[in-house]
Amino acid sequence: MVSTVSNSKTAAKQKVFDLMLTFVKSKCLYVATRLGIFNILDNEGEQSVESLASKTDTNAERLYFILRALAHVDVLEEKPERVFAPTEVSSLLVTNKEPSAGHLAMHLIEPAQWDAWRSLPEGLKQGVVPFELANGKGVYDYCRDNEWSGDTFIKAMSFLTNSQVGGLLDAYDFSQYDTVMDVGGGQGGLISHIVKRYGCKGILFDVPYVAETAKAYIAKQGLDPDAIEIKVGDVFEEIPQGADAIVMKHFISAWNDEDALKILENCKRALPAHGRVILLQSFVPDIDEPKVEADGIMPGIFAVQINVATPGGGWRTKKQFQELFEQSGFKLEKVIKTDNSLSGMEFSKQ
Ligand SMILES: C[S@@+](CC[C@H](N)C(=O)[O-])C[C@H]1O[C@@H](n2cnc3c(N)ncnc32)[C@H](O)[C@@H]1O
Structure with missing residues (x-):
């Protein structure tokens, strides 16, 4: 009995230490990524901290602390003589490809x-x-x-x-639509995939400085240049017409309820009577649902980050999103479950 209590106290203490020092891991990860350490190791293979310091114009003694810490959490491998080698984890952090x-x-x-x-x-x-x-x-x-x-x-x-x-794309059939518009679609990755797989027409809508980069990105996806129309503007002013389905991925989550309702109102104006909005999101689990998704993402943790950075409701629960859409007069038709933390909800205009 005594030892069970002390084991659980030790575990609780370890948890607290781990939580309070997690920011150190984040910072080491950031600085090593930003310095291009993982790019160098990926290109050239293992090398000493002195070599990495000279290539990144940093102080070798100080850099060593950071790289050693990253080795302790399995991002790098440390070998004798202060040599560091890339790992499967560091290969995910390469930024020059x-x-x-x-x-x-x-x-x-x-x-x-x-x-x-x-x-x-x-x-x-x-x-x-x-x-x-x-x-x-x-x-x-x-x-x-x-x-x-x-x-x-x-x-x-x-x-x-x-x-x-x-x-x-495995979980949801976009071929039922003639034209799909990705609102707040960034560089156009999602709409390119949809058009390529399902053959519908595509519209990408985003603010000018982002949409400008989309042209080159979409061209690289091997699509007919006319397959996706790029439109620029502000969702709070107007969302263009022309699509029978609007997708919004990780977009509404950046806005609070008041702003989200304005966006949904503009979606309604842009869509024909049979039109659909497909909300694509990670959803924060309800109290009785698992807290970690299949791909390791914890939506409840991520939601804080979104909430610190934007006016948004973070990543709401499915129930909260449904209530928000219903306030705008949309009706939930379907929940879309995928094999990762990105899920969806399909709404019709009532
Ligand atoms: C969090 S990102 C999501 C991008 C993309 N949907 C994705 O999942 O990769 C939000 C996007 O909304 C765009 N955006 C922000 N404010 C906007 C506005 N007022 N009107 C149109 N797009 C906007 C941003 O430029 C950005 O590309």
């Missing part, structure tokens, strides 16, 4: 986001968005005005799309 988890790590842990976390206590007291408090503007405007941040954000979203879209 395709959009990767490295872009997502850099986006989530970049200084502007970190500053937002520093402003969290004040944001909580004032009931305002910490990112805006810290940076004087919203995250989308910040990304528009800061080239590195904007580019990293777009690639981070493309990475998420590419890694989750297969499960979605």
Whole structure:
């Protein structure tokens, strides 16, 4: 009995230590990714900390602490004589090839986001968005005005799309639609996949600075240049007509209920009577649902990050989304379950 109690106390203590030092792991991951350490190891193979320091113009003694810590959490492998080798984990963080988890790590842990976390206590007291408090503007405007941040954000979203879209396309048949419009569709990854697999026409709608990058991205997907029409604008002003289905992936989650209702109102105006909205999201689990998705994502944790960075309701539960859409006069037709943390809900105009 005594030893069971002390074992559980030890486990509780370990949990607290792990939680309080998790930010150190995040920071080491960020700095190593940003310095291109994983790119160098991927290109050239294992090497000493002195060699990595010289190639990244950093101090070898200080860099060693970071790389050793990353080896202790299995991101790198440390060998004798302070030599570091790449691993399966570090290969996911390479940023000089395709959009990767490295872009997502850099986006989530970049200084502007970190500053937002520093402003969290004040944001909580004032009931305002910490990112805006810290940076004087919203995250989308910040990304528009800061080239590195904007580019990293777009690639981070493309990475998420590419890694989750297969499960979605297997689970939901888009061939029932003539034209699908991706609202807030970023670089056009999702709409390219939909058009390619299901042969419908596509429209990509986003703000100008993001949509500009979409042309080149879509061209690289090997599609007929006319298969996807790119439209620019602001969802709060007007959503263009012309589609019988609107998809919104990780988009409504950035907005609070009041803003989300305005967006849904504009969706309704843009769609014909038989039109559908397909909401694509990670959904925060209800109290009796599993907290970790099949791909390891914990939506309840991620939702805090979204809530620190944007005015949004974070990633709501399915029930909360349903209530939001019903307030706008939409009716839930179907829940779409995939093999990863990206799920969906199909709504019709009533
Ligand atoms: C979180 S990202 C999601 C991108 C994409 N749907 C995905 O899942 O990869 C949100 C997108 O909404 C776009 N966006 C933000 N505000 C917008 C507005 N007012 N009108 C149109 N698009 C907007 C951003 O530029 C960005 O591409």
